[in-house]
Amino acid sequence: MDTINTGKKQSILNYFKRKASTSPSQNSESGKTNKVLVTSCPVTNNENLDEKNKDCDIETNCTINSNIQLLPQINDIALFINRSLNDEEKLLVLRNVWKPPKMYKYPLLEQNKKRGLIFQSKWFDEFSWLVYSEIKKGAFCKFCAIFSKTGGALNQPLGQLVLVEYTNWKKAKKVFQNHCKLEYHINATLDAEHFINVLEKKEKSIIEQLDSDRIVQVKKNRKRLVPIIECILLCGRQELALRGHRGEKRNILIDENAIQNAGNFRAILQFRAKGDIFLQNVLEGTDTINEAQCFSVLADETTDISTSEQLTLCVRYIDSEGNLNEDFLKFIIVESLTGSDLSAAILNGLVECGLDCAFLIGQGYDGASNMSGKVQGVKSYIQTKYPKAIYVHCAAHSLNLAVSTASDLKPIRNCLGIIEKVYTFLNTPKRSAVMFHVIDNENADLNIKKLKRLCATRWIQRYDAVNDFCELLPYVMISLDKISEWRDSSGADASILKKAIDSEFLISLFVIKKLFSFGLPLCRQLQLKRIDLKDAVQLAEDTITSLKNIRENIEQEFQIIYNSVKEMANIIDVEIKAKRITNKQKHRANYKTENDENMELVDFFRISIFIPYIDNFISQLELRFVDHKKIFEGFECLFSNQSSKEELESFNNLLEFYTPLIDSNNSTAELMLWKVKLSRLNIVPKTSLEAFLLCDAKIFPNINKLLKILCTLPVSTATPERTFSTLKRVKTYLRNTTGQNRLNGLCMLSVHKNINVTPDEVLNILSLSSRKLDFVL
Secondary structure, eight states, rough: OOOOHHHHHHHHHGGSSSSOOOSSSSSTOOBBOOOOOOOTTTTOOOSSOOOOGGOOOOSSOOOOOOOOOOOOOOOOGGGGGGGGHHHHHHHHHHOOOOOOOOTOOOOOGGGGGGTTTOTTTTTTEEEOEEEEETTTTTEHHHHHHHHHHBBTTBBOOOOOOOBBBBGGGGGHHHHHHHHOOHHHHHHHHHHHHHHHHHHHSSSSOOOOOOOOOTHHHHHHHHHHHHHHHHHHHHHHHTTOSSGGGGGOOOTSOOOOGSSSOOOOOHHHHHHHOOOOOOOHHHHHOOOSSSSOEEEEEEEEEETTTSOOOOEEEEEEEEEEOOOOEEEEEEEOOOSSHHHHHHHHHHHHHHHHTOOOOOGGGEEEEOOHHHOOOOOTTTHHHHHHOTTOOOEOOOOOHHHHHHHHHTTTTTHHHHHHHHHHHHHHHHHHHHHHHHHHHHHHHHOOOOOOOOOOOSSSSSSGGGGHHHHHHHHHHHHHHHHHHHHHTTSSHHHHHHHHHHHHHOHHHHHHHHHHHHHHHHHHHHHHTTTTTOHHHHHHHHHHHHHHHHHHHHHHTTTHHHHHHHHHHHHHHHHTTOOOEEEEEEEETTTTTOOGGGGGTTOOOHHHHIIIIIHHHHHHHHHHHHHHHHHHHHHGGGGGGGSSSSSSSHHHHHHHHHHHHTTTTSSSHHHHHHHHHHHHHHHTTTTTOSSSHHHHHHTTTTTTTHHHHHHHHHSOOOOOOOOHHHHHHHHHHHGGGGGGTOOHHHHHHHHHHHHHHTTTOHHHHHHHHHHSSSSOOOOOO
């Protein structure tokens, strides 16, 4: 399996780990200590960074302000010193202990200030056993810290590099060389190698060598658990509840009729056991990506069925094969929705998932004040700690706000309100039956026979409801006419709704249909995962250009709309006329004056409805997408064969912002070579991802990094919002007490269905955990 799928798989597998013994990591709610577990993620690694990034001023493990406490780096070696470790924790230290990236800024300790000495990252290459603790601000030997008990010829107590951090950098290299020659270090290294070989089944453990029956017992126990694990994985992927009615705990193979509802898990096992004698007898008895990646965080919040506030956490990144991904990480329960608390929850959630926030280069949220506020918003708190994490307002929300604000024009607002009221009125069994009967009697060949509700959140998605209403309007009028003859309140309501459908309503209806049709393609494109900021800005500009072309040819375009309105008016028998005008009229369009008594109706409706609406539409789109265009300005010169003075100036500002991630000294020369390549190939990349795949990282390393950053910057929060659908299916009314760990595990299985988790992999993880029962795996 490729590296990206390996990372995703490891994230799912870690949810099968049992809750193990305590560790120094404190739980702020309960006051108890919980073990810090690693959760691998596709965008996590601390190695293979450019050597020139080591002087970056990004700090880790600090606080945004005095009120926000962030977690320490996950799997810091100091969390495992001076305590008994189980096999799972030993393996974690040997393989996934935290290692600072080369861009990490090591602190200058008091004892070394005189000479200005700090820890050197190059020592990691020379001494494979060496690890650094951010908590203790010193060095340790990971082999001796786990396996050494005493040291020296006379079994003297262990000290520096084992139980105590080493911080004297003046003599560090000599001390490290001498440590390699110590007998207890050599023994610890051999013990570590033997430990890994035993876990990987390359060698037999001492118990297995002494007891040959143990191997047989291990194979037998594993075979028993495989069908059970497969059933759990099946239920998780299909979002099926495991427990049955009242959590029945009787024998699984008990008579099905004796239990009202045994649950999906038991039912699947019962069905499988019918053809598996071995299973029936059993039931009757009782790596991460190799290259560090920049990433953007996407977050949104919702309330689940138990009224708990759930914050969904997703990341956007490019994997090692050049694929653009947006992946779900976890749900986080939040008690407070203030900017400081949400930012702490996001950063701590990323750390818990094994992500190094030093590579956080983008934030994608909606436009709520607690998320986007310049002073106390989430984006401001995170940018205080990670200045390069650019905030991008969700483009889909920006489009929604633009359409919503533009539709505040009185005739448009009234039209949408009438559509909603007609839908609500006809959306009952008795009244909808009238409409179905009318459509059947007319022998109409229609693809739709029912009105749709106007979307409450996505305004541009109302196009489908408006379009269906236009198609069904003749049948709606006949239905309202029939219902108005009823001698109850429904008859009076139908008469009122029928009178509301007048000439102004028809004009507004077809105008809305026309303009919403231009915004719908943009809305659908903004919800794609592979769209980048350049593509989003270009699509928005194309939409604005199309609307401006309509504005320039306003008379011809509105004449087409007006002709359609007249045809519909003839069908439903509605007279097209202007509203009654009074001399003191203040709240209605009044464009007829003494000099314009002969103004035609088409001109009146064009001036009073179409022109104001399209002008508002264009101005709102330009206003809402101006911030997105500003973010993209510095990257523009990467997509053209020639550059203007303004583009080069923006490019230099971009280099200054991303220094030291980008080498500003060589980037300008690379840009010139990159433009020569584009000119020679006669190619103008349409998207950032297309340019990124075309740019060779070995020849253009800095341009490649800039294009990767541009691809990774968030565009919309569609992926986090899709996880709400998963949450709604997994945590239902009957499963409202599901714990957070189980919820995240089931959601991971449901979302990442393409990750194949085998029972053997789950068993290997279970075998590392200690348990009260003597059950060998």
